[in-house]
Amino acid sequence: MKIGFVGTGFIAKVHMENLSEIEGVDIAGIIEPDDRRANEIVEKYGAKRYKSLKDMKSDGIIAVYITSPNRTHFEIAKEAIEEGLNVFIEKPMTISLKDAKELEKLVLEKKVVFQVGHNRRFAYVYKFIKEKIDSGDLKPYSFQIKMNRGELQVPPWVSNREFTGGFLFETTLHLFDMMRYLFGDVDEMYVLGKKSVYDDYDDWAIAVKMKNGIIGTFVSSAHTSWMIPFERLEVYGDHKMAANDEMEKVYYSVGNKLEAVVESKDYTKVNFRKKWGYEEEDMMFVKALKGEIDPPVTVHDGVKAIEIVDACYKAVESKKAYVKF
Numbered sequence: 001m002k003i004g005f006v007g008t009g010f011i012a013k014v015h016m017e018n019l020s021e022i023e024g025v026d027i028a029g030i031i032e033p034d035d036r037r038a039n040e041i042v043e044k045y046g047a048k049r050y051k052s053l054k055d056m057k058s059d060g061i062i063a064v065y066i067t068s069p070n071r072t073h074f075e076i077a078k079e080a081i082e083e084g085l086n087v088f089i090e091k092p093m094t095i096s097l098k099d100a101k102e103l104e105k106l107v108l109e110k111k112v113v114f115q116v117g118h119n120r121r122f123a124y125v126y127k128f129i130k131e132k133i134d135s136g137d138l139k140p141y142s143f144q145i146k147m148n149r150g151e152l153q154v155p156p157w158v159s160n161r162e163f164t165g166g167f168l169f170e171t172t173l174h175l176f177d178m179m180r181y182l183f184g185d186v187d188e189m190y191v192l193g194k195k196s197v198y199d200d201y202d203d204w205a206i207a208v209k210m211k212n213g214i215i216g217t218f219v220s221s222a223h224t225s226w227m228i229p230f231e232r233l234e235v236y237g238d239h240k241m242a243a244n245d246e247m248e249k250v251y252y253s254v255g256n257k258l259e260a261v262v263e264s265k266d267y268t269k270v271n272f273r274k275k276w277g278y279e280e281e282d283m284m285f286v287k288a289l290k291g292e293i294d295p296p297v298t299v300h301d302g303v304k305a306i307e308i309v310d311a312c313y314k315a316v317e318s319k320k321a322y323v324k325f
C-alpha cells in the first residue's frame with residue numbers, strides 16, 4: 001500500500017513512524033519544498049520526492065497525508081481528491097467554513113476515503129471517558145473544558161491568523177471536536193472573546209448548550225505559560241465525575257462520600273504516539289483504505305468542528321455573543 005506525504009515536518013514524522021510499523025504499508029512519496037527535510041525522509045524511508053500529486057497517483061500511490069501548514073490544506077486536499085487520491089488531512093481541515101463545506105461536497109461526490117486528524121478521539125484518556133459515557137455508566141449533565149496554550153510565539157507564525165486561521169483553528173479546535181464527540185452537536189452558545197496579549201483573539205470564555213440539553217463552559221487562553229494541565233475536560237454526572245490531565249492521566253469518581261476512592265489511570269510512561277492517539281488513528285486509516293471500516297473521523301466531523309470555530313469568530317467580530325445553531 002503506497003502512501004504519500006505532502007509536508008514532512010513534525011506531525012508527518014509522527015505518522016510516518018506509525019505507518020512504518022504497519023505491515024504492507026510503504027511510505028512511497030513526498031512533496032516537500034524544503035530540501036533538507038525532504039532528503040531526510042528520502043534517506044530514512046526510501047521515499048521518492050515528487051513535484052505533483054498527479055505524478056504520485058500515476059506511480060501507484062493510493063493515499064496522501066496532508067501534513068503541511070494549515071492554510072495550504074484546502075487547495076492540496078481539493079487537488080488530491082480531484083486526482084482520486086484518498087486523504088488523511090491534519091487538523092484544521094481548512095481555515096474557513098466555506099472551504100470545509102466545499103471539501104465535504106467533493107469528498108461525497110468523488111467517494112474517496114477521507115479522514116481528519118482529530119487525534120484526541122483516540123487518546124487513552126478521552127477513550128476512557130467516552131467508554132464511561134457510551135456504556136451508560138456516566139450520564140453527562142454538564143461539563144467544563146479548558147484548552148490553553150502557553151504562548152503564541154513558537155514557531156513564529158503561530159500568532160499569524162493569515163497563516164493558521166487563528167488560535168481557535170490551531171489549538172482550541174481539538175477540544176471543540178472532543179466536545180461534539182462526547183456530548184453531541186451544539187445548540188446554543190454565548191461567546192466572549194478578546195485580544196489580550198497578541199494580535200489575535202487569545203482569550204475565550206464560552207457557555208454552551210448541546211442539542212440534547214447538556215450544558216457546559218469552555219475556556220481557551222493562548223498566553224498561560226505552560227503550566228500543566230493546559231488541557232482538561234471535566235464531565236459531571238449523577239454523583240459521578242470524570243476528568244483528565246492532558247493526555248497523561250484520567251480520573252473517575254463515583255458516589256457522594258467525601259472519603260470515596262477515585263479511580264485513576266496514569267499513562268505518563270506510555271509512548272507519546274500511542275497515548276496521544278496518533279498510532280490508532282493511523283491504523284484506522286489503513287483499515288479504511290483496505291475497505292475494512294469507514295473512516296472514524298469523517299469530513300462531516302471536520303466541518304462541524306470548524307462550524308464551531310467559525311461561529312465563535314463571527315460572534316466576537318459582530319459583537320453578537322449569542323449564537324443559535
Ligand SMILES: NC(=O)c1ccc[n+]([C@@H]2O[C@H](COP(=O)([O-])OP(=O)(O)OC[C@H]3O[C@@H](n4cnc5c(N)ncnc54)[C@H](O)[C@@H]3O)[C@@H](O)[C@H]2O)c1
Nearest residue numbers: 006007008009010011012032034067068069070072090091
Ligand atoms: N493533530 C495534532 O495533534 C497536530 C500536531 C501538530 C501539528 N498538527 C497540524 O499538522 C500540520 C503541520 O504541522 P507541523 O507541526 O508538522 O508543521 P511543520 O512546520 O513542522 O511542518 C510543515 C511542513 O510542511 C512543509 N510545507 C510548507 N508548505 C508546503 C506546501 N505548500 N506543500 C507541501 N509542504 C509544505 C514545510 O516545509 C514543513 O516541512 C498543521 O496543520 C498543524 O496544525 C496537528
